[in-house]
Amino acid sequence: MINRQQPHVVVLPEDAANARLASGFLLDPSVISKRIQVLLPAGGWRRVLECFESDHVGEMDRYPHRFMVLLLDFDGDVDRLTYARRVIPDRFGARVFILGVRTEPEDLRRALGSYEIIGEALAKDCREETQTTWGHDLLRHNAGEIERLRQHVRPILFA
Secondary structure, eight states, X not given: OOOTTSOEEEEEESSHHHHHHHHHHTTSXXXXXXXXXXXXXXXXXHHHHHHIIIIIHHHHHHOTTEEEEEEOOOTTOTTHHHHHHHHSOGGGTTTEEEEOOSSOXXXXXXHHOXXXXXXXXXXXXXXXXXXXXXXXXXXXGGXXXXXXXXXXXXXXXXX
């Protein structure tokens, strides 16, 4: 269970595939698992944004040490990040990160293996500040968000 009074990360996945990627991230033995919580899938990228607005804005205000990762499919839509960013209140700009596969996680799984293996490799990249998996064609569009994430979240999860 996370301590809400300490720095922590909450991941809101779009669907089961994204939840499995996030769960795979937790398999890295260096991740401090009591500082990260993966929520149940929201049921679509629009539902991620709706859930953030309805359920998590108040929580973000209440817990100033909370960081959130919205994990969604971009479905090849280059404007989805811009659209999603508009939903995030300015006061949370430094604490909310929007990540996802350029198309769908299933494409990434076909290219790299199981969701759990991919998630663990993404954690290793974060921990070691490398781009081995994050640099994949289906993930490299996340580079700006990953850089921000590393600055703020890496010290929390890999202390």
